Structures are given as C-alpha cells and as structure tokens.
Amino acid sequence: MEDHKPTSFTFEIDNFLEKEAVIPSPTFSSGGCQWYAKVYPKGNGIEDHLALYLHVANSGTLLLGWKRRAKYSFVLLNQSGKEIHKTTEFCRVFCGQVCGWGIPMALTLKKFQEKRFLENNKLIVKVQVQVLEVVNEAEVTGNETMDVSGFQVLYSQAIQVSWIFVRNPDIALNFKPKSQLVKITYLNLLLKLIEKLDKPPHSFSKTDLSNIRSKLIDLTEAGFKLDWLNKKVDNISLETKKEDANGTRVQELEEHIKNLKVELNKEKIKSANKVLTLEKKVSELKNKLINEPKSASSRASFFKSVFWFWNKSGTRRR
Numbered sequence: 001m002e003d004h005k006p007t008s009f010t011f012e013i014d015n016f017l018e019k020e021a022v023i024p025s026p027t028f029s030s031g032g033c034q035w036y037a038k039v040y041p042k043g044n045g046i047e048d049h050l051a052l053y054l055h056v057a058n059s060g061t062l063l064l065g066w067k068r069r070a071k072y073s074f075v076l077l078n079q080s081g082k083e084i085h086k087t088t089e090f091c092r093v094f095c096g097q098v099c100g101w102g103i104p105m106a107l108t109l110k111k112f113q114e115k116r117f118l119e120n121n122k123l124i125v126k127v128q129v130q131v132l133e134v135v136n137e138a139e140v141t142g143n144e145t146m147d148v149s150g151f152q153v154l155y156s157q158a159i160q161v162s163w164i165f166v167r168n169p170d171i172a173l174n175f176k177p178k179s180q181l182v183k184i185t186y187l188n189l190l191l192k193l194i195e196k197l198d199k200p201p202h203s204f205s206k207t208d209l210s211n212i213r214s215k216l217i218d219l220t221e222a223g224f225k226l227d228w229l230n231k232k233v234d235n236i237s238l239e240t241k242k243e244d245a246n247g248t249r250v251q252e253l254e255e256h257i258k259n260l261k262v263e264l265n266k267e268k269i270k271s272a273n274k275v276l277t278l279e280k281k282v283s284e285l286k287n288k289l290i291n292e293p294k295s296a297s298s299r300a301s302f303f304k305s306v307f308w309f310w311n312k313s314g315t316r317r318r
Helices: 155-167 180-196 206-222 227-291 296-317
Strands: 007-013 028-030 033-040 049-056 067-077 083-086 090-095 100-108 123-135 145-148 151-154
Touching: 007 028, 007 033, 028 123, 033 067, 033 123, 049 067, 049 123, 067 100, 090 100, 090 145, 100 155, 145 155, 151 155, 151 180, 155 180, 180 206, 206 227
Parallel strands: none
Antiparallel strands: 007 123, 028 033, 033 049, 049 100, 067 083, 067 090, 067 123, 145 151
8 A cells, every 4th residue: 555645636617606517627647546526516416515526537447446545625716716615535445336436515505606705706626635545456356345434335335325324414323333244234224225115105015114114113223313214104105095095996986987887788788678679569560551451541540550659669768
C-alpha cells in the first residue's frame, strides 16, 4: 500500500442556476489514476439538494479485479474564489462494481437562491482527492467486501446499502452488536425485506404481510429504526384490502350478469315456444279452410275468425 500526494482539480460552471442535466468535469489525474467529477444541479434521487460525485475514468478498460481506495471531498466557491461550502472528507473503495461514489445531499438548492451566495451565476467546484491504494489486477471471487457505515458488505451490495443510509441516516444508531457476522445477518434480512416490499400490492397475501411484520419486529427489537418500512407495509396492507373489496364487488357483478343471462335465455325459449304454438294454430286453421265449403259467406266467416285469433294473440304477446 502506498499513499499518494493529495490532488486538487478545479472546474467552473457558468449559468449554474439554469442548468438541469448532470454536468461532468474534464478528466484529471491523481495518484496514477484518471478521475472525473459529476455535478447534479437539480439533485440525484433526492430532490432539493445539489449532488456531487467522483468517478474513476474509463473503468470499463481496466483489468478485472482493479481497485482504488481514495479519500475525497468537494469545495464550492463563488466567482471571486470565496469558499461557500465544503463537504466532509470520505474514504471509499472504487472498483468494477462501484466505480463512483458521491454525496447526494451536498447542499440544499435553496442556498443558491440566497442573495449574494453566487456571483454572476457562476459556480466553481474544487475536487480534492488522495489515492491510498491502487490494485490493477486481482483474483475476483465475488465475495469481496467493503465497509459501508460500519457494515462489511459485498461489493455488489455497496450502492444499495449506501443509499439506505443516505435516506435514513439514523436507521442503525441503536444497532450495536460487535460481531460482523451478526451485523451482516441482520442487514441481509433487511435487504431481503426491502426487495420484497418493492413488489406490487396485489402480490401479497395476508400471510405474507404477517410474516413481514414479524421480521420487522425482530429487526426493530435488535435496534434498527424502521418507521419508514412499517409505513410502507401499512400502505400495502391498505391497498390489498381495497383490491380485495374491489375484487369481491367485481365477482358479485359478474354473478349477477350470469344470472341475468340465464333468465334472458329462459325468456327467449318461452317466446320461441309461443311463436311455434301460434304458427301451428294458423296452419291448422288453413287446413280447416281448405276443407270448408267454398261459399263466400263461409270463407268470410272463417277469415274473420282467423284474423280475430291472430290479432288477439299478437296483442297478448305485446
């Protein structure tokens, strides 16, 4: 391990308040490595905060197993070079799985609206980096770990765990076991619950929600502060009840429609039978007509009775 000399790199952003998209800095060198910074003028995942990030440049071209451990911080200055904000110094491991680290809540955006905070709408960003360790190639097992807020987590978990602590900085203040094995066991349980709770509400049964609440109680009793997860479970439970109620109502309507269709078919059958009966009666009367005497008075009497019967039946149908 060899400590390299600290490096400072400065770049300027004109018309800062009008910027929307992420602003990358030019590439610079520190400790034999290439770096660049990213500035998020409107925040990155957390609204109303300026976000500042440091990345290893060209990480995709580096050899498998590369690693950079470095300390870094940011200083913000106005056009006159006056320091207006300085971040805490962080020490992080940069690698293939996590090629960039940053500060999602560097400074509230309201500060930039204050009178005389910026001069001529120009922001100067100074990046301070000191590389502590450089590994260009190493055996990769997939079990490599790094420290994130006191937890030794896998490289693949580092970003997710980091975001959890950024959004909930007091989540583990009362969780103080000395064994890393115990800490990681509880943390993995928490990560599994968070992953499970990202599923849509309709995918949860009452048993699922009961099991989740039980595990949240275990984590809370161990020292985790999980009000935000408990609220999420409550919201899912409420949505599930609404969906169940809507589902019951839909089933009732479908059953009602089914019964109406059955009644309609029955009425259609009845109407068809009535029509057949009438047609049969008319046919019988026609045959009777053929066999009746051919006198005009007989025919007139016969037709009068047919028309009377037909009109009476038709009126009954209407």
